[in-house]
Amino acid sequence: MSAEYQRFSPRGTAAEIEEGLALAPKFDADGLVTAVVTDAGDGTVLMLAHMNADALALTIETGFAHYWSRSRKALWKKGETSGHLQRVTDLRIDCDQDAVWLAVEQTGDAACHTGRKSCFYRRIPLGRAPSPALEMELVDGERRFDPAAVYRRT
């Protein structure tokens, strides 16, 4: 807790949090903020991830995206395994400081573990109530890499 206060500002009043220029992130009950990641070139939303205090501090300090893997319960430098690093060109925080937005240059043009550029490769059709018969549309399903070759799960 004391380490947190050395790196970030304490949470203040709602006005201070929303209007101030001090970085006072609101980590949730699991110690995380949500991170939205977009392509610095064309604005595509690439992925959504989470950061704990260490991941946020490392991202700020190094300019390379670090996250907290909720499934593996581990700090994670994006691209550590796959080589697909994310260089951050712009980092912003939202009004209540519980979410960050990273614009990144994505090595290999593939942010998704399935090998695709973006995790958001399926479109939900609009205009009628959803049912199990609803069929989504594949959008840019092209794989930039073979996940089986990159992530050897032996």
Add this chain to the structure above:
Amino acid sequence: MSAEYQRFSPRGTAAEIEEGLALAPKFDADGLVTAVVTDAGDGTVLMLAHMNADALALTIETGFAHYWSRSRKALWKKGETSGHLQRVTDLRIDCDQDAVWLAVEQTGDAACHTGRKSCFYRRIPLGRAPSPALEMELVDGERRFDPAAVYRRT
């Protein structure tokens, strides 16, 4: 639970969830998926919100963004109070189907409750370890509306 199964497909294997075209959202322990909202015109990330099954179904059916307010514990049609509706032009879901991306036409060009276009109006400087002395930079701080006038909290 049975209502859920009438609207959405059951979760299948990882391959079905990631590669299939059936909509099988993974609602978290609170019954929510995360929603990233971008401006359909210029790609700006406007806000981050959450949807329960009803909010997602209403968004799909009507083409207008609906969310679940975690603070008010209520279903929320965006713009209901402020008039700042969001017409969805593109709706996508991510690989593991626990997050959606909405591209929207934002009435009033203001998505943030502070009156700004985007909730992400502050930039975090990169390249050195964060400390309480770190000062963020205001980016597009212009208010499109006066929140005190729009949200009368009497």
